[in-house]
Amino acid sequence: MARSLWPIENRRGRFAGSAPCDAIFAIFPTMPRFRADLDHINPYTPGRSIDEVAAELGIGDVAKLASNECPFPSWPEVVEAIAAAGAGVNRYPDNDQRVLRSATAAHLDVPEDHLWFGGGSSDLLRAIGLALGGPGTSTVYATPSFVLYRVITHIAGSKPVEVPLTADWVHDPPRLVEAIRDDTTLLYLCNPNNPTGTHLSFSDVKWIIDQVPDRVLVVVDEAYLHYADAPDFATAVPLAIERDNVVVTHTFSKVYGLAGLRVGYAVGSPATIRMLRKTQAPFPVTAVAQAAATEALRHQDRVADRVTHNRRERSRLSAALDYLGIEHAESQTNFLFHRFAGDPSSFALHGVIVRAGIDGWIRTTVGLEGENDRFLGALQAIESDL
Numbered sequence: 001m002a003r004s005l006w007p008i009e010n011r012r013g014r015f016a017g018s019a020p021c022d023a024i025f026a027i028f029p030t031m032p033r034f035r036a037d038l039d040h041i042n043p044y045t046p047g048r049s050i051d052e053v054a055a056e057l058g059i060g061d062v063a064k065l066a067s068n069e070c071p072f073p074s075w076p077e078v079v080e081a082i083a084a085a086g087a088g089v090n091r092y093p094d095n096d097q098r099v100l101r102s103a104t105a106a107h108l109d110v111p112e113d114h115l116w117f118g119g120g121s122s123d124l125l126r127a128i129g130l131a132l133g134g135p136g137t138s139t140v141y142a143t144p145s146f147v148l149y150r151v152i153t154h155i156a157g158s159k160p161v162e163v164p165l166t167a168d169w170v171h172d173p174p175r176l177v178e179a180i181r182d183d184t185t186l187l188y189l190c191n192p193n194n195p196t197g198t199h200l201s202f203s204d205v206k207w208i209i210d211q212v213p214d215r216v217l218v219v220v221d222e223a224y225l226h227y228a229d230a231p232d233f234a235t236a237v238p239l240a241i242e243r244d245n246v247v248v249t250h251t252f253s254k255v256y257g258l259a260g261l262r263v264g265y266a267v268g269s270p271a272t273i274r275m276l277r278k279t280q281a282p283f284p285v286t287a288v289a290q291a292a293a294t295e296a297l298r299h300q301d302r303v304a305d306r307v308t309h310n311r312r313e314r315s316r317l318s319a320a321l322d323y324l325g326i327e328h329a330e331s332q333t334n335f336l337f338h339r340f341a342g343d344p345s346s347f348a349l350h351g352v353i354v355r356a357g358i359d360g361w362i363r364t365t366v367g368l369e370g371e372n373d374r375f376l377g378a379l380q381a382i383e384s385d386l
C-alpha cells in the first residue's frame with residue numbers, strides 16, 4: 001500500500017465538505033472510494049467532556065450541562081447489577097433481552113412482542129432510517145430537532161424534508177402533514193423536542209398520525225417523556241400498540257441515568273418490529289446494560305425523586321432567565337433552550353459546559369443545584385461583558 005504524505009486529518013480537514021469525492025480520489029489515489037453523498041455529513045460530535053475542560057482549565061470541578069444526562073450518580077443496586085453481569089461477558093448477551101423485555105413489558109403494561117431493544121435509542125433510530133430510507137424516498141422531520149434525524153436520513157440515502165418549528169419553537173402539525181410527499185416513507189416527531197424542550201399535546205400527535213398515509217412510518221421519539229408534566233402531554237405508546245405505522249422510542253439514558261451503557265427500546269407492532277430488526281447489528285444491547293436497565297426499572301420511587309428535582313430546578317432556572325430578561329422556550333424536559341448572544345464556549349472558562357444550539361440560542365441541561373447556580377453565575381458574568 002502506498003504511503004501517504006499527509007496525516008489523514010489534514011487530508012480530510014482540507015477537503016471536508018468542499019471538494020467532490022472524485023476530486024479527492026484523483027489527488028489521493030490511496031483513499032478508499034467512500035460514498036460521495038457522505039461528503040457533507042460530519043461525524044456526530046458530542047459536547048466537550050468534563051475531563052477535557054478540567055484539564056484545560058486545571059480545575060477539578062466542571063459542570064457538564066451539555067448532553068441532557070442525568071446529573072445523579074448510579075444507584076448502588078444498579079452498580080451491583082453491573083458488577084454481577086460483568087463476570088459473564090465472555091459470552092454474547094441475550095439477543096432477545098428476555099429478562100429486560102419482561103420487566104419493561106410489565107412496567108409499561110404492553111405485550112412483550114411489541115418491544116424492540118437497541119444500543120441506545122440512537123441505534124433504533126438508525127435502524128429505522130435504514131429500513132425505510134434509500135434512493136427514491138423522503139423523510140420528514142421538524143427543524144430544529146434532534147440532529148440525528150438529519151444525519152440518519154442522509155446516511156440512509158433518503159431525501160430530507162425539513163419543516164420549521166412555529167415561532168414558539170413547537171412542531172407545526174399542519175405543515176408537517178403538508179410536507180408529506182408521494183415518496184415519503186418516514187416522519188419523525190420528537191416529543192418533547194430536543195433542542196427546544198417544547199412539546200406537542202397528545203391530541204396533536206394523534207391528529208398528525210391520523211392524517212398520515214399508512215405507508216409512512218411515524219416515529220415518536222419520547223426520550224424526555226419522564227420530565228413532561230403538561231396536562232395535555234401523554235405518551236403515544238397506545239397508538240404504537242394499535243397501528244403498524246407508529247413506533248415510539250424511549251431511552252434508559254436520561255432519567256434512568258444509564259447514558260454510558262447504551263440501552264433504549266421502541267414500542268411497535270410485532271410485524272413492524274420484525275422488519276425494523278433486519279437493519280440492526282446482532283447483539284445490540286450488552287449483558288451489562290441489560291442487567292443495569294432491568295435493575296433501574298425496579299426503582300420507580302427514586303425515578304420520581306429525580307423528576308421532582310428536575311421540575312424544581314427547571315422552574316428555578318426558568319425564573320432566573322425571566323428575571324434576567326433572557327428569552328427561553330417553555331421546557332417539558334431536563335434542559336432549557338434560551339437566548340445567548342455570545343460564544344457558547346466562553347462558559348468553559350467558568351467551568352461550565354453548555355451546548356450550542358442555533359444562532360443566538362443555546363441549550364443548557366438542568367443539573368444539580370450547585371451546577372445550576374454555577375451556570376447562572378457564569379451567564380451573568382459573561383452577559384455583563386458582552
Ligand SMILES: Cc1ncc(COP(=O)(O)O)c(C=O)c1O
Pocket residue numbers: 067068119120121122123146190193194221223224250251252253259262263264
Ligand atoms: C430526542 C433524543 N432522542 C434520542 C436520543 C438518543 O438517546 P440514546 O441513544 O442515548 O438512547 C437523544 C439523546 O440525547 C435525544 O435527545
